[in-house]
Amino acid sequence: MAWSLAQWRSVRLETDITRFLPEGNQRDRLALSGLVKATGFSRGLVIDIAVPDSMPSDAATDAAATMVTGLASDLASSTLFKSVRTGPGASTAEDFQRLYFPRRLAFLSDDPQQEVPRLFSPDGLAAAMRRLKDALVLPTGPLVKSLAPSDPLMSFADLLQRAEGGIAKLAPRQLNGQWYSADLRHALILTETTAAAFDTDAQRAAMVLVRDRFAARNAEAGGGYVLSFTGLGRFVTESEDRAKSDISFASISSTIACALLFLMFFRRLRFLVLAFLPVSIGVAAAVGVLAGFQGSIHGLTLGFGGVLIGACIDYPIHLLNGLRTPPEADDVAQKAAARAMRRNLGAGVVTSLSGFLVLCFSDYPGIREIAVFCMVGIAVAFASTVLFLPPLKPWLAPRPGGRPATAFHIPIDRALAVLRRHRAVILGLLVVMAVAATAMLPSLRLEQDARALDAGEPVTLAEDAAIRSHLPSSAFPRVVLASGSDLQQALARSDTVHADLAARRAAGTGPDFASMHALLPSAELQQGNLDTLAALPDPATLIDASLRSAGFRPERFQPFITELGRVRDGLVHPLLPSDLAGTSLDGLLQGFTFTHADRAYVLTLAGPEVTPGDLLDLEKPDGSVTVMDPRALVSSLVTSSQRQTLALVATGVLLNIILIAAVRRRPRLALATLAPTLLTLLVVTGGIAALGIPLNFLHVVSLLLILCMGIDLGLFLLDDDAGTAGGAGAAPTVLLSALTTAVSFGLMGFCRTSALVSVGVTVGVGIAVLGLLTFAVRALAFGGLREPT
Amino acid sequence: MAADAPVSVAPRPCNEVPGLTQSFTDVSTLRAAFTDRKEIAILNAPLVSKGHVYYQRPDRLHIVTEAPARQSVTLSGARIKVVQADLGRESSMDLGASEVARAVVANMLLVLGGRIDALSSLYRCEAVPEEDAWRLTLVPLRDPLAKAVRKMDVRMARDGTLREVRVEELGGDASTMTFRDTVANRPFTDEEAKAYFTP
Structure with a gap:
């Protein structure tokens, strides 16, 4: 425990949602896709400044250029940004000409052995001269004309065309050296932050700087401009903020709700302290173990941890109820009740642990982390409960012949008696529920979009979509x-x-x-062009004749003939990275x-x-x-392991059936214990289908959580061997246990992280349904009032 | 001589000619037929082409050449697409690769768009009134045009329609683009805009 607490000092909160993607070849691909920087979104912020609607086009672009230049200058002077670009850069054209023009003949063809001899044939050269003449009448004629003496085959123009047809098509629209959206209503700035996208402190500082400097520049320009920006850093930062807020909300709300419910029932503060102590120790140990072994904890795991309190508190609830109940009349009954309590608590913890143990084999690292966290938390909470609470029995139990401390009056017996009188109706309702849920199963849809796991803020998503639509790279997924x-x-x-x-x-x-x-292109391909050209026999004579025939003055094209000589002499080299x-x-x-x-x-x-x-x-x-397809890849990763998740859940269900059968021994009792849980799983799944909600892997995991956390209810309520604290006598504590678990998870439904909402609502509703069904089965199978068997 | 004929033929700075700026700045769209005659040193004879031009402020331009070869050029910002129908070729490129070509095209857009304000900052602009037109002489003030172009003569009718643009280069080459059937400021329909200006 001391070791666990010591690890807290170095624990780091993680928010990378890809931990909730399965491992394997596909995940490796996703890692590669994360290294793709060409589209600009993963290496910094893409800033979009919308010009005022009232401003006409000419004035808008001129004014936007002034505003953007100022803002870019502000950002570039900060150490937070590695690069800030508003356009292609003044030296791009010069660099291109300097690097490529001398090597233009190395880029003649992608199939030099076939195409270069064809190009330098009489027909090939005649076509080239016709093309040159046609090109001279175009608005680009000045460029063609200035280069023609050195480049009558227009190799450099073709090279420019290659660039345009290649990477340059990813560049936004340019006007006067500034990038704009296609409609010129949005000026664009591409930045690269100094820090990595997952360095949230630095990303936050960069975004604050962008907002502050934009506000100042906007005010200078008279206002009306609208700032938006996107980038991986923004999503990561907001995801972390969301996770932190969810963790706080889930922990605090769950603790308060459990405490209130507990106090309502037990009406003793000391009971509350005793119940929360094992739970707190369990959660603390779980955080410490994960921190010690992997140095970090995912936000979703901590979100889960916050509500684990609702599940772990079941052990102290049942044990405290047993300890505070008047002793049985004789030693035999006392021993039987103590045995039953130990058995049920043991079975409860084993079924819970078995469910989470199964999840340890999941392909999803995030699910494995949650499983380990819950296993450690539950095991330590359980151990603390059974170690620390029984020695306090003299302090908790009523004096011989006395009555237990007053508890909140819950007329469970009366309710069970009513249910028992309407057994046929209840049975009919249960059958209808089962049939209706089964009928809905074929309409169940599987979630295909991984973004459903952690949807970003609506404003951020809207800005991201709008900015992407302004960039040509969005057309290349x-x-x-x-x-x-x-x-x-x-x-x-x-x-x-x-x-x-x-x-x-x-x-x-x-x-x-x-x-x-x-x-x-590769150096090998470039060299192939140069070698093929060098091997041509006397191309100069053919070129001279072709120029003359097309109406050109051959003497003006001497620079090209000289260049061919340089190629032949091996003086032109391929372009290297x-x-x-x-x-x-x-x-x-x-x-x-x-x-x-x-x-x-x-x-x-x-x-x-x-x-x-x-x-x-x-x-x-x-x-x-x-x-x-990086976006589709994430979704395909999620769906690719759904079958494995289903198999794990099926294994978990089977394991629990075996465990319950072993504990209960009598088939009728085992069946009664399992029936509410299995029916709940069916009803929840059918409900998800009926509501048209796509089933994601977290829903599936939630079903297993319902099973392993909810089966405790049946263990206690449907066991009349457990003395006054078991069977119908356990009804109030079973109700309290169901309520604490359902409310704890149900409150997760108010979180902002979609994944937590999925789990919270599913488990919360599932445990509530399971509680009702357990009582219904109690009424059906055992009757309402306590009837020792 | 008509009563409203110009009283003087001496060139005057453009910004001092009443009504000139107004005539220019009113052009938001333009359609015209053209004949272009280029005198180029690398060719034995002038190269003459004919076609139509379509322009929309600030930077959309579509030129269709019908002779001697069927070609079309679509300009969108700094990006230019060329379709050479007779050669079965289609290509596009970024004008940023050549500052001279970029400057020439940018100036063409300024002329077509009547951006006399912008032209006056790039050229020494002088205007000579003619019977029913203005003749502007534009001499580049700075590089890169000053290194390539000696002067540009622009003739424009008093109603704002462009008639002729002649560019004389320092190396002796020249081109004369003559416009006819000019229609200014008639908005393009969505279909026309899509057909002409989609890059």
Whole structure:
């Protein structure tokens, strides 16, 4: 215990919702997708400034540019931001020209052995000259004309086209060097925070700075601008805030509710202290154990921990009820009652632990964490109860011949007697419930969207959706990752992916895509172009004839002939990733490449598939090419393990049936004990289906929680061997136990985290239904008044 | 000479000519047919093309060339899409790659949009009144245009419709774009806007 408490000093709160995703190959993919930085959302904040509606377009863009430049300057001067970009950067065009123009002939073709000789054939050159002439009449004619003497084949124009058709299509609309939404009503700033997205303190500070500086700039500009921003950091920070608020709410409200219910029943403060002491020790030990072994606790686990109090308090409730009840008339009866109490408490804790033990085999690390937390908490609370409370019996029990301390009057016996008189009606109602619930099962839908587990704040989600719609990258949800032992091998595989996607696109069977290949094909491919060109026999004569025939003056094109000579002499070299270092294009390279576990990755972004799933055949069995849809991946991860979760719950149910059968020994008694629980599981599942709520894995886990926490009710209420504190005599404490558990979990329904709400409402309602059904079965099977068997 | 004919033909700074700014700034949309004649040093003979131009403030431009080859250009901000129907090619590029091309296109947009305020800050602008038109001579004040363009002559009718734009380059090349059937300020329908300006 001391060790557990010592661990509290170093415990860290975790809010990463991906811990509630199953492990395995798919989860590894999600980890990779988290490293994808090309879209800007995972590496910082995307800031969107809407111009006032009343402002006309020309004035709006001019004014927005001034406002955005000021704000960007404010942010860039802070150490909280690593980079702040409002447009492509003044040096991008210069860097592109400086790096690519001298190497333009290395980019001639993706299939140089076939296409380069064809391009330098008489027909190929004639077509190139026609194209050059046509291009001169276009608004881009000045560019073509200035480059034509060195580049009559328009290789550099093609290279610009490659860039445009590649990564540049991810860039927002530009006007005067500033990024805007397509309708020019929103100016955009892409930032990269210095701290990682999960460093919530730094993210919070960055967001405060954005809001403060925007407010100041907006006031300077006369007001009317609207700020919105999004990014992983915002979601993580808000998720943490939500988790902290939920933990406080769940713990405090659950404690107060349990305390009030307890005081209503026992009417003794000392009983309250005695009941809460084992529970507090259990929760403290659970936090300490997790902190000691893994250094952190997830917010959802602590949220659960807060309401665990409602489940753990059952042991002191039943034991205190037994201790405060007048002793049985004779020694035999006293011993039988004590045995029954030990048996029922033991069975209660074993059924609870068995349910959570089953969950320890879940694919979901988060569920395993909750299971360990609950097992430690319940076991320690139970041990504390049976160790510390019995020695206090003399202090708690009434004097011989006396009456127990006055408790809140609950006319349970009268209610049970009424139920007993209407056994046929009750039986009919139970049958109707079972049939109706069973009839609803076929309409049960499985949750496909993982965002239902931790939906963000509505305002944040709305801003995120709006900003994404202003960015072209939202049109490319698919991620294709090509990997290799080094970057050149990954680039070569990316070349192959590009060729495949381009062929599909040309055939109308594939989606639009943005590839690194456009800017940086492998050195091997570039060298192939240069080698093929160098091997051509005397292209100068053919070029001269083609120019003359098309009406050009050949003498003006000497720079191109000279360049061909440089290629032949091996003086032109492929462009390498290291050439981009320190240039304005380096950001693109960093956004589209990363290393993970000693492998280099190059990514390609693709639009939605023409036929769903048809990009999956790009994948290679050796894992060198993988295809992902990060958003769908999260959801597919959730649904992929639903079958396993169902199997675990089924195992838990089976385990509990065996345990109850072993404890009860008599089939009728075992059946009566199990019937309310099994019927409750059916009714809750049918209810979820009837309400049209998609069943998520947390609902399924909740069913197991209902089983392992609720079966205690039947153990005590349906056991007439337990003396005055068992059977009908236990009815008030069973009611109290059901109420504390139902209320504790039910209060979770008011939390802001969707996952906690799912569990809270399901378990809360389930335990309430189970309580009612247990009493109904008591009336049916045993009658209302105490009838010792 | 008509009673309202200009009394002087001496060039005057644009901002001192009454009514000129108003004529320019009123252009929000423009449709016109054009003939473009380019005299380029790398070619033996002038290159003449014909087609139609569609413009919407501030930065949407669609040019359809019908001769000598069928081509269309769609400009959206700094992004330009070219469809060369005769060659079966379609391409798009970012004008940011060439500051000269970007400057030329940006100035074309300013001329078509009548942004005399913006033009006056980029050029030394002088206006000469003609019988029923203005002739503006624009000399670039700063790079990158000053390194490439010697001057630009713009002829515009008094009703604000563009007639001719001639660009003379420092290297001796020149182009003359003549407009006819000009319709200004008639809004584009949604279908037209989609057809002309979708990048």
